[in-house]
Amino acid sequence: MSEPITLSLQPxxxxxxxxxxxxxxxEAGEALHPKTGKAVPADFLQxxxxxxxxxxxxxxxxxxxxxxxxVFRFSFKxxxxxxxxxxxxxxxxxxxxxxxxxxxxxxxx
Amino acid sequence: MDRDxxxxxxxxxxxxxxxRTGRNLxxxxxxxxxxxxxxxxxxxxxxAFDARGWEGVLKGLNASSPAVSxxxxxxxxxxxxxxxxxxxxxxxxxxNTQMIAVAVEKNTFPLAASFTFANGVEPEFTIYIKMKRxxxxxxxxxxxxxxxxxxxxxxxxxxxxxx
Numbered sequence: 054m055s056e057p058i059t060l061s062l063q064p065x066x067x068x069x070x071x072x073x074x075x076x077x078x079x080e081a082g083e084a085l086h087p088k089t090g091k092a093v094p095a096d097f098l099q100x101x102x103x104x105x106x107x108x109x110x111x112x113x114x115x116x117x118x119x120x121x122x123x124v125f126r127f128s129f130k131x132x133x134x135x136x137x138x139x140x141x142x143x144x145x146x147x148x149x150x151x152x153x154x155x156x157x158x159x160x161x162x
Numbered sequence: 163m164d165r166d167x168x169x170x171x172x173x174x175x176x177x178x179x180x181x182r183t184g185r186n187l188x189x190x191x192x193x194x195x196x197x198x199x200x201x202x203x204x205x206x207x208x209x210a211f212d213a214r215g216w217e218g219v220l221k222g223l224n225a226s227s228p229a230v231s232x233x234x235x236x237x238x239x240x241x242x243x244x245x246x247x248x249x250x251x252x253x254x255x256x257x258n259t260q261m262i263a264v265a266v267e268k269n270t271f272p273l274a275a276s277f278t279f280a281n282g283v284e285p286e287f288t289i290y291i292k293m294k295r296x297x298x299x300x301x302x303x304x305x306x307x308x309x310x311x312x313x314x315x316x317x318x319x320x321x322x323x324x325x
Contacts, residue, residue: 126251
């Protein structure tokens, strides 16, 4: 399976915004399957961590309240072209997803 | 030809040895994959995320009596048409903000997310949450060991049943 995380970067004043989208069902374990009537097992993201050039900028913990296929937006200062972002997530089933992106040269800067 | 006789350890010792080595290498490879994962992420705060009320969330986050603050910016729609995907933007102007958590009051499990920021990192983010019905969205900030709070009501016209 290819990694379900997509990353995109855009300049936002003097900051750089990273948009993280994770393809994930974010099931709370409370819903019933419409056809079988059985409970859909819990399956949601629990942690997200963002590193810039191998230094951790932030660590997050998440619950099933996040929307399906959750999107996160964060902004960081002092980000230069050539810097490397690395994002890692884990979910309630113990799976790990990761993705990296190199900061490009933004136009009009 | 009888396969069982041929595959006995006595008759094919090299094959047994080969299989055993392969199995042990596989186990070692799996263990080495699991280890860095644990080192990287802090333990998921199960008491806070499993709490079924705001008081339980506060307890889980070790936040007693937070003070209401005007220095926390909370942007959320006044009316959300789709409770399954409500954008929430938070920014803290409180110096030395270390942690920000977002919770939805009337959801079965209120706590949506908490973020811990390294020194000097902008304490702001946007997330998208599920809301069961009209409720207050609450934001808790930890700065210099103290806790601060702000909240905002979001009217939900079509709720998310799985929140």
